[in-house]
Structure formats: C-alpha cells, structure tokens
Amino acid sequence: MHQLEYKDFQISNDKMLGLYKAMLKPRMIEEKMLILLRQGKISKWFSGIGQEAISVGVTTALNDDEYILPMHRNLGVFTTRDIPLYRLFAQWQGKASGFTNGRDRSFHFGTQEYKIVGMISHLGPQLGVADGIALAHKLKEEKKLTSVFTGEGGTSEGDFHEALNIASVWDLPVLFCIENNGYGLSTPTNEQYRCKDLADRGAGYGMESHIIDGNNILEVYSKVSEIVEGMRENPRPVLVEFKTFRMRGHEEASGTKYVPQELMDEWQEKDPISNFEDYLSETGVLAKDLQQEIRESITREIDENLEKAFSESAIDSDETKELDNVFQYFNYQEVKPSGKTENVRYIDAISQSLRSSMEKHENLVLMGQDIADYGGVFKITEGFIDQFGKERIRNTPICESAIVGTAMGLSINGMKAMVEMQFSDFVSSGFNPIVNYLAKVNYRWDQNADVVIRMPCGGGVGAGPFHSQTNEAWFTKVPGLKVVYPAFPFDAKGLLNTAFNDPNPVLFFEHKALYRSIRQDVPVDYYTLEFGKASRLREGKDVSIITYGAGVHWALETLDEMDFHKADLIDLRSLQPLDMDSICESVTKTGKVIILTEDSLFGSLASEIAAIISENCFESLDAPVMRVGSLETPIPFAENLEKQYLPRKRFREKLQYLIEY
Numbered sequence: 262m263h264q265l266e267y268k269d270f271q272i273s274n275d276k277m278l279g280l281y282k283a284m285l286k287p288r289m290i291e292e293k294m295l296i297l298l299r300q301g302k303i304s305k306w307f308s309g310i311g312q313e314a315i316s317v318g319v320t321t322a323l324n325d326d327e328y329i330l331p332m333h334r335n336l337g338v339f340t341t342r343d344i345p346l347y348r349l350f351a352q353w354q355g356k357a358s359g360f361t362n363g364r365d366r367s368f369h370f371g372t373q374e375y376k377i378v379g380m381i382s383h384l385g386p387q388l389g390v391a392d393g394i395a396l397a398h399k400l401k402e403e404k405k406l407t408s409v410f411t412g413e414g415g416t417s418e419g420d421f422h423e424a425l426n427i428a429s430v431w432d433l434p435v436l437f438c439i440e441n442n443g444y445g446l447s448t449p450t451n452e453q454y455r456c457k458d459l460a461d462r463g464a465g466y467g468m469e470s471h472i473i474d475g476n477n478i479l480e481v482y483s484k485v486s487e488i489v490e491g492m493r494e495n496p497r498p499v500l501v502e503f504k505t506f507r508m509r510g511h512e513e514a515s516g517t518k519y520v521p522q523e524l525m526d527e528w529q530e531k532d533p534i535s536n537f538e539d540y541l542s543e544t545g546v547l548a549k550d551l552q553q554e555i556r557e558s559i560t561r562e563i564d565e566n567l568e569k570a571f572s573e574s575a576i577d578s579d580e581t582k583e584l585d586n587v588f589q590y591f592n593y594q595e596v597k598p599s600g601k602t603e604n605v606r607y608i609d610a611i612s613q614s615l616r617s618s619m620e621k622h623e624n625l626v627l628m629g630q631d632i633a634d635y636g637g638v639f640k641i642t643e644g645f646i647d648q649f650g651k652e653r654i655r656n657t658p659i660c661e662s663a664i665v666g667t668a669m670g671l672s673i674n675g676m677k678a679m680v681e682m683q684f685s686d687f688v689s690s691g692f693n694p695i696v697n698y699l700a701k702v703n704y705r706w707d708q709n710a711d712v713v714i715r716m717p718c719g720g721g722v723g724a725g726p727f728h729s730q731t732n733e734a735w736f737t738k739v740p741g742l743k744v745v746y747p748a749f750p751f752d753a754k755g756l757l758n759t760a761f762n763d764p765n766p767v768l769f770f771e772h773k774a775l776y777r778s779i780r781q782d783v784p785v786d787y788y789t790l791e792f793g794k795a796s797r798l799r800e801g802k803d804v805s806i807i808t809y810g811a812g813v814h815w816a817l818e819t820l821d822e823m824d825f826h827k828a829d830l831i832d833l834r835s836l837q838p839l840d841m842d843s844i845c846e847s848v849t850k851t852g853k854v855i856i857l858t859e860d861s862l863f864g865s866l867a868s869e870i871a872a873i874i875s876e877n878c879f880e881s882l883d884a885p886v887m888r889v890g891s892l893e894t895p896i897p898f899a900e901n902l903e904k905q906y907l908p909r910k911r912f913r914e915k916l917q918y919l920i921e922y
C-alpha cells in the first residue's frame with residue numbers, strides 16, 4: 262500500500278483543527294480513565310488509544326442523522342456525536358444519567374437521539390442489524406447510509422459473512438468498517454485469517470472494497486467522505502479495511518506480553534494524534550498556545566463532567582420497575598371477532614392473518630427463505646408478491662442469524678418485521694440474535710424489537726430429527742420473548758394479528774401437522790385475541806388436562822376414545838405470557854392435574870407448569886402432579902419409532918392412572 266502523507270490531502274485548516282480536537286478528546290478521556298482504573302474508581306476499560314482516527318474520521322464523514330454501530334474501542338464515535346460527557350461517565354458507572362439505567366455496561370448501549378446503536382458482546386450480530394437499518398432507509402427512499410464496525414477478529418464470525426452477503430444481494434447502503442488492529446484478544450492476524458488483506462473478501466461478495474491507513478486522520482476522513490457520498494447517490498454496500506494497531510491490552514487487566522516490542526515501537530511511531538499534531542504545528546495551523554488552550558478546555562470539560570457523574574447517586578430501582586421494563590408497554594386493542602365466518606384450515610388462517618396484517622401495517626416487511634415467488638415451502642405467502650411487491654415480501658439467502666439481525670435493524674429504524682423460519686428447527690442457526698439481541702434490547706436501552714418470528718414446528722409428519730422438533734422451551738426460558746402456540750385456526754388468526762400489533766418480539770409456533778388437518782369456522786374479517794389467555798375446551802370436575810399445540814388434539818381424541826366427560830381441558834394458546842390464573846383455577850377445582858407436552862419432558866414447559874402448580878395449588882391437590890411428554894431422545898424418522906417417541910399413547914395410560922388415583 263502506497264503510504265499517503267497529510268500534505269496529499271486538500272482540507273481546510275478549520276476542518277483539520279476540528280478533526281484534531283475530535284481525536285484529542287477521546288484520547289484525553291481515555292488517559293483519565295486509565296488513572297481512574299488504577300484508583301479502582303471504574304471497573305473495566307477497553308482502550309482505543311492509537312485507533313482514534315478511524316472513529317473520528319468515519320463519524321465526521323457521516324451525517325448526524327445516519328446511524329452508526331460502533332464497537333468497544335470506538336469512544337471517538339460517541340464523543341464526535343457530541344454526547345454530553347457526564348452521560349457517558351454515568352453510563353460507565355451504571356448510573357441513571359447513562360443510557361441503560363444501570364442494566365448494561367460500557368459501550369453496550371444505543372441511543373436514538375444520537376443515532377448510535379451500540380454493540381452486544383457477541384460482536385458479529387450488529388452487522389446484520391446494520392443491514393436492517395439500511396434496508397429501512399432504502400424502503401423509505403431516504404438517501405442515507407449506515408455505518409457498522411467490526412474488529413478483524415469479528416470477521417471470523419458467521420455473522421460477518423451473512424451480513425455482507427445480505428447487504429450485497431439486497432444492494433444495501435452499509436459501510437462495513439473493519440478495524441484491523443493486529444490482535445483479537447491475544448490472537449494475531451495470522452491465526453485469525455489467511456487472506457492477505459481482509460478487504461480482499463469484498464470480491465467474494467461482489468462488493469467494492471478499500472484499504473485505508475487507519476492512523477492517518479486525513480486519509481480516513483477524505484476517503485470515507487468520498488465513499489459515503491457515492492453510497493448515498495447509488496445505494497450499495499462498501500467494505501473498508503482500516504489498518505491500525507491495538508496499543509494496549511485487550512482490556513487493561515490482560516496486558517500485552519504476547520505482543521513483540523518491535524511491533525509496539527513501530528506503531529508508536531505512527532500514533533495518529535502526535536503525528537497530526539506535529540504536522541499541524543509545522544504548517545502553522547496549530548500554534549503552541551492554541552494547542553495549550555485546546556488541551557485545557559478538554560481537561561475542564563472532562564473534570565466538570567466527571568464530577569457531575571461521580572456526584573450522582575447510585576441507581577435507584579425496585580423489582581417491579583425492573584420487571585416492567587423487560588417488554589415495551591403494549592396497549593392491547595381488542596377487535597372482537599364478528600360477522601360472516603368461513604370454514605378454513607389452520608394454514609389458511611395464518612395466511613389470512615399475514616395478508617390482513619400486511620394491509621394494516623404499511624411498514625411491515627416479511628422475510629424468509631423462498632417466501633416470495635415460490636410462496637414459502639408451505640405456500641403460506643403464495644400470491645403475496647402480486648399484492649405487496651418484492652420489496653416487502655423478501656426472499657432471503659440462507660442466513661438465519663443475520664436475517665434476525667436485519668429484522669432488529671428494521672425495528673430500530675421504525676419498521677415492523679416478520680421472519681419465517683422455513684422449519685422451526687433452523688432457528689438454532691439464528692438463536693444468538695433472538696435470545697441475546699431481540700430479547701434483551703428493550704430492557705437494556707428501551708429499544709423495542711418489533712419482530713414476529715414464525716416457527717413451523719412439530720412432529721407426527723415423519724420428517725426426522727431436523728424437521729420435526731417442537732422447540733418452544735428454548736425460548737420460554739428467556740425473559741424478553743413472547744411465545745405463542747395456537748392449536749386451532751380461530752386462535753391462530755386472532756393471535757397472529759395480535760403478534761403484529763405487539764411491539765415486542767413474538768415467537769409464533771405453528772404446528773405443521775395441524776396446517777392441513779384442522780379446520781374451523783373462522784370470521785372472515787380481522788379480529789384480535791389477547792396473549793396470556795388460555796381457553797377451556799372441555800369442562801369437568803375430576804381432572805385438569807393442561808396442554809397446547811398438537812397436545813390439545815391428542816387430548817380431545819383421547820377423551821373421546823375413553824368416553825370420559827369429567828375433565829377440564831385447558832389449551833394454553835400462549836406460553837409466555839402464561840395464563841397462571843386459569844391453570845390454578847382449574848387445578849383448585851379438580852385437585853388432579855396432568856400436563857401434556859409434545860416436547861421431551863426434561864426441562865420442558867410442562868415441568869415449569871408442574872412446579873408452578875406444586876408451589877401455588879399444593880393444598881388443593883389430591884394426587885401428584887403428572888407430566889407426559891416425548892421420550893428423551895431426538896425425534897426419530899420411521900413412523901413406528903416416531904409414534905413411540907410421541908406421548909400420545911403414554912398420555913392415555915397416565916390419564917387413566919390419574920383418574921383412578
């Protein structure tokens with residue numbers, strides 16, 4: 262790479278002074294933080310010393326209304342966007358003036374006010390989020406780009422590949438910035454990747470890419486300014502590799518013993534601030550007294566703001582407040598079912614709900630593999646592109662993780678998203694952003710994830726271990742996710758409509774075996790059903806049966822086979838929130854309960870419900886709480902093995918036992 266010098270760039274003196282000050286501020290804040298760290302006044306610090314030119318140059322090249330997604334060494338992004346310093350300090354101290362109410366640390370926060378979306382610890386997921394933000398701009402026909410950062414270590418994550426691939430296929434205006442600083446924790450670049458330059462990867466995605474000297478502020482600012490100008494006019498992703506070096510340990514406690522001294526010395530010579538300072542002095546732009554003045558002014562600003570943050574008392578909260586902030590408040594509006602009905606299949610009810618929700622919410626985008634022209638593998642979205650167009654009905658590449666991230670990004674930028682998992686089994690490839698991003702984001706920084714993830718699930722279809730699972734318990738465990746699992750067309754339509762109105766992440770389980778086998782008279786018009794309300798399908802005084810999904814139909818069939826009419830049959834319909842009142846009311850009445858789940862039993866939702874009943878209804882019980890579920894094996898393929906695996910037969914035996922108890 263030909264080394265460019267400061268004098269190669271034509272930039273006004275004022276602009277150069279501005280860039281200098283913008284770099285000096287994070288450097289001086291960091292120097293102060295290192296002192297505070299030694300004094301035990303702050304807990305952890307990830308240093309970006311030596312990398313300031315990248316954060317500052319990129320942020321300055323962007324417009325203030327363009328989103329930027331920084332990493333843990335990008336303090337310069339936050340300071341260049343002029344966030345009052347006491348708010349940053351309060352954030353690092355877990356105080357109320359910060360951005361997360363003490364719920365998350367360091368740079369792990371976002372702020373719509375400053376159009377900054379902070380990272381989650383897992384590094385890669387935010388690359389997909391940037392895709393979603395950029396997609397929203399594109400759909401709204403706004404000429405804005407989105408910039409996202411990763412270290413060279415983060416480029417080894419699958420999310421990097423997925424996000425770049427999506428951005429490329431969809432022509433999204435995302436500036437992917439790799440800060441190649443030589444080490445990912447202790448791992449040097451030759452143990453991280455084998456291509457010569459990471460920018461070379463751009464070609465693999467059909468993407469323009471550049472290498473920029475990350476320690477030369479004028480090069481960063483000029484080249485990025487030119488690139489982003491082009492991206493606004495002609496929306497497309499661009500990959501930029503910034504060459505730089507990490508001058509301190511991964512975090513302060515971990516040191517730099519593994520870094521050869523020659524490398525340190527070599528890069529010390531390339532310090533982006535002292536070199537620029539020398540250049541500005543030599544060219545007469547930065548006189549000694551001005552330099553002094555700037556430093557004094559920044560010192561004052563840091564000290565005053567630190568004092569303000571230190572004098573703020575520790576965060577005040579209580580259990581109720583914390584619990585109330587897991588989800589964004591949802592003002593449920595009931596639309597009563599009424600009017601003409603028609604007899605439809607479960608799958609038709611889902612399709613109807615999708616269609617009417619797309620009509621109702623103009624900002625809703627559907628994404629999934631093969632859902633556009635092909636109509637999805639179950640044909641639920643067949644014909645949708647004719648009505649809504651390809652922009653809103655989007656075929657995705659096979660990349661569950663970054664698509665969930667994209668859905669999150671759409672939500673951040675004011676839209677609603679649905680992701681259809683082709684089979685719920687494949688959600689494991691998108692598990693990370695669901696449980697770590699979508700589920701936690703509202704609690705962390707008040708940003709909702711307005712995303713519905715549809716999950717065609719369940720066995721009895723002879724499809725084996727990877728196309729038959731019912732994996733709701735992977736999610737009911739995680740605070741921040743709503744989980745819905747209807748058993749009938751009427752419920753499916755009303756609950757899915759509600760899912761699209763709810764601004765929170767909803768996992769919507771649809772049992773494949775019910776798609777074409779269960780029919781019901783369902784109102785033609787739009788209606789909603791509230792989450793967290795079970796339905797009682799049979800009424801009786803002898804025993805309570807609590808179940809959901811296909812279990813509901815097995816229970817109904819079993820009761821008919823046994824000609825038994827004294828059971829209270831509760832269909833939960835939604836698992837999170839869970840209708841504990843209906844459960845306890847029924848058990849208190851009957852004194853005997855059996856919980857039926859299609860899931861294998863250990864750690865299933867049935868186990869949780871059993872625990873709730875034991876704890877809350879113990880004195881009403883006349884028999885042990887019974888659970889019936891599938892075998893503790895993966896779900897097998899062969900028909901007879903699958904039958905043996907599923908709990909239908911064991912349910913009848915256990916129910917009989919309980920009745921006679």
Ligand SMILES: Cc1ncc(C[n+]2csc(CCOP(=O)(O)OP(=O)(O)O)c2C)c(N)n1
Pocket residue numbers: 334382383384411412413414415416442444445446507511
């Ligand atoms: C998924 C995941 N794996 C491991 C880690 C632990 N970890 C945090 S930062 C880091 C190194 C990151 O290196 P790089 O992306 O190059 O960024 P840098 O720290 O050098 O700026 C590691 C291994 C993590 N946070 N997330």
